[in-house]
Amino acid sequence: MTFDQLHDITAWMADAGIDELELSGPSFWLRLGRGQTQARDGQASAQPPGASKPPCQVVTAPTVGVFLHRHPLHAAMLAPEGARVKAGQALGLLRIGSLLVPVTAPSDGIAGAMLIAHETVVGYGTALVALHPLER
Amino acid sequence: MFDSVLIANRGEIALRIQRACRGLGLKTIVVHSEADRDASYVRHADQAICIGPAPASDSYLNQAALIMAAEVTGAEAIHPGYGFLSENADFAARVAQAGLVFIGPSAACIRVMGDKVAAKRAMRAAGVPCVPGPDAALPDDPSQIHYLARQIGYPVIVKAAGGGGGRGMRVVEQESALLGALAVTREEARRSFGNAEVYIEKFLGHPRHVEIQVLADGFGHALWLGSRDCSLQRRHQKVLEEAPAPGIPDRLLAEVGARCVDACRQIGYLGLGTFEFLVEDDAFYFIEMNTRLQVEHPVTEMTTGIDIVQQQIRVARGERLTVSQADIGCRGHAFECRINAEDTERFMPSPGVITRWELPGGYGVRVDSHASSGYRVSPYYDSMIAKLIVHGDTRDDALARLRIALDEMQVEGIATNLPLHRRLVRDAAFAAGCVDIHHLEQRLQEGSGA
Numbered sequence: 350m351t352f353d354q355l356h357d358i359t360a361w362m363a364d365a366g367i368d369e370l371e372l373s374g375p376s377f378w379l380r381l382g383r384g385q386t387q388a389r390d391g392q393a394s395a396q397p398p399g400a401s402k403p404p405c406q407v408v409t410a411p412t413v414g415v416f417l418h419r420h421p422l423h424a425a426m427l428a429p430e431g432a433r434v435k436a437g438q439a440l441g442l443l444r445i446g447s448l449l450v451p452v453t454a455p456s457d458g459i460a461g462a463m464l465i466a467h468e469t470v471v472g473y474g475t476a477l478v479a480l481h482p483l484e485r
Numbered sequence: 486m487f488d489s490v491l492i493a494n495r496g497e498i499a500l501r502i503q504r505a506c507r508g509l510g511l512k513t514i515v516v517h518s519e520a521d522r523d524a525s526y527v528r529h530a531d532q533a534i535c536i537g538p539a540p541a542s543d544s545y546l547n548q549a550a551l552i553m554a555a556e557v558t559g560a561e562a563i564h565p566g567y568g569f570l571s572e573n574a575d576f577a578a579r580v581a582q583a584g585l586v587f588i589g590p591s592a593a594c595i596r597v598m599g600d601k602v603a604a605k606r607a608m609r610a611a612g613v614p615c616v617p618g619p620d621a622a623l624p625d626d627p628s629q630i631h632y633l634a635r636q637i638g639y640p641v642i643v644k645a646a647g648g649g650g651g652r653g654m655r656v657v658e659q660e661s662a663l664l665g666a667l668a669v670t671r672e673e674a675r676r677s678f679g680n681a682e683v684y685i686e687k688f689l690g691h692p693r694h695v696e697i698q699v700l701a702d703g704f705g706h707a708l709w710l711g712s713r714d715c716s717l718q719r720r721h722q723k724v725l726e727e728a729p730a731p732g733i734p735d736r737l738l739a740e741v742g743a744r745c746v747d748a749c750r751q752i753g754y755l756g757l758g759t760f761e762f763l764v765e766d767d768a769f770y771f772i773e774m775n776t777r778l779q780v781e782h783p784v785t786e787m788t789t790g791i792d793i794v795q796q797q798i799r800v801a802r803g804e805r806l807t808v809s810q811a812d813i814g815c816r817g818h819a820f821e822c823r824i825n826a827e828d829t830e831r832f833m834p835s836p837g838v839i840t841r842w843e844l845p846g847g848y849g850v851r852v853d854s855h856a857s858s859g860y861r862v863s864p865y866y867d868s869m870i871a872k873l874i875v876h877g878d879t880r881d882d883a884l885a886r887l888r889i890a891l892d893e894m895q896v897e898g899i900a901t902n903l904p905l906h907r908r909l910v911r912d913a914a915f916a917a918g919c920v921d922i923h924h925l926e927q928r929l930q931e932g933s934g935a
Contacts, residue, residue: 412550412553413534413535413536413550413553413554413557414553414557415557444557445553445556445557446553446556446557470532470534470557470558472533472534472535472536472554473519473535473536473537473538473544473550474519474535474538475535
């Protein structure tokens with residue numbers, strides 16, 4: 350098993366939406382997980398750099414509030430699914446009284462699905478929105 | 486008038502308040518930390534909201550998060566329970582500023598009573614008996630301090646004005662040790678309470694801890710609901726409480742109770758409060774007022790037949806008290822054991838998962854607890870997991886019931902102080918009544934474990 354082959358397998362996994370794969374042969378055993386990689390070939394262990402993509406992140410509420418997908422004065426969502434976002438960019442807002450607190454992307458990525466409906470009361474740590482890594 | 490209450494606390498008292506609210510038809514909103522997310526009382530609330538991670542400073546003590554939680558959930562009132570922010574005047578003020586009702590007295594009342602020197606002055610003015618000693622800040626001149634101490638008579642105790650819970654105090658046996666003790670206590674007080682003011686008063690050698698429960702509405706009516714004896718303490722933490730305080734003449738108690746009620750009226754007190762006294766040789770000495778619901782409130786509920794928490798919420802809603810002092814009686818006797826998740830050899834907390842949870846029951850037995858089999862006792866908070874409360878026609882009757890109930894209660898998976906309680910209720914001096922506040926520590930030092 351070469352690093353090039355590993356690279357191909359992880360790309361196929363990402364395309365097919367497979368999170369975990371185990372493969373065993375006469376002289377090796379391989380387990381790949383999105384975000385974690387383990388490989389063994391008899392005696393040696395190898396963890397090839399860049400063998401798997403960074404995992405999909407879930408952005409959580411930093412405080413209590415009412416989760417908004419869009420600014421109250423705008424019709425458009427701040428981060429529609431599939432949009433490319435930069436680190437620090439607002440993915441949604443938390444309304445606390447008259448205050449609007451942005452929920453920001455922790456890193457560059459592709460905005461995923463909203464996990465909570467617009468105008469829902471959320472608590473600290475509630476999963477709000479998925480953030481997918483950028484394609485390499 | 487409000488119809489929804491945010492419960493800014495956790496554990497058994499969050500459940501107790503929730504029950505009281507439900508009984509009054511009020512909507513309950515429970516806030517919780519990540520550590521308490523799966524607690525059953527959280528699931529039973531009308532609405533639950535996580536306000537922060539496990540450490541109390543990031544959740545139950547996070548004033549902004551609590552007020553924001555009230556804002557987004559539409560809660561109209563906040564019940565602080567006991568501990569955490571229940572006696573924090575700034576929090577009470579912030580709640581009021583946010584247009585919400587703080588279920589408790591005004592911020593001004595909390596502030597006065599939180600400063601022991603100011604509280605003592607207010608109580609003296611209201612005719613409540615206090616421990617001998619000045620009710621003003623100490624002078625700077627060492628010779629004047631020595632003079633004051635000599636007037637009181639040694640031993641004296643040096644206390645921090647902002648202290649409480651047994652912290653920030655030091656006993657001084659003789660004059661040569663006074664100035665050193667003052668300096669150390671001042672520094673400790675500055676670091677611990679942000680207030681370096683200290684005062685001195687007479688140190689009582691063998692006092693009992695007796696307290697008077699009061700309840701006041703917003704129309705100038707106030708009641709005292711009887712006495713409690715909380716002398717069984719370890720490191721100033723109450724372990725076992727009872728109502729009424731045994732062996733105190735009714736006339737003396739009624740006189741002190743009436744003074745407490747007068748004091749409530751004079752300071753414009755609203756809600757529940759407790760006047761704590763040291764009692765020695767049938768003389769009462771005020772030590773402090775707790776401006777909140779107390780852990781040991783159930784023993785008063787059992788002997789008065791009044792749901793104290795419901796009454797507290799009713800007066801906060803602006804209702805008038807519908808009972809008069811003449812309606813308040815003391816029926817029988819009640820005990821409460823604080824069941825803590827701690828090993829009684831070293832008194833260390835014992836967090837973990839409860840694998841066996843068998844509760845006592847039967848006539849006159851009540852258990853207030855949020856725990857159950859499979860419940861994880863968190864290392865982040867106070868170790869109390871249950872309060873076992875019993876009631877009987879007489880003290881002996883209640884004590885006999887308590888012995889049986891303690892034997893019935895079985896908790897496994899974590900260590901508890903049940904063995905200590907079982908020994909305590911068989912201690913001859915305690916069974917006779919009227920032990921002083923040093924009794925439990927002395928028994929523990931003797932090695933007999935009470």
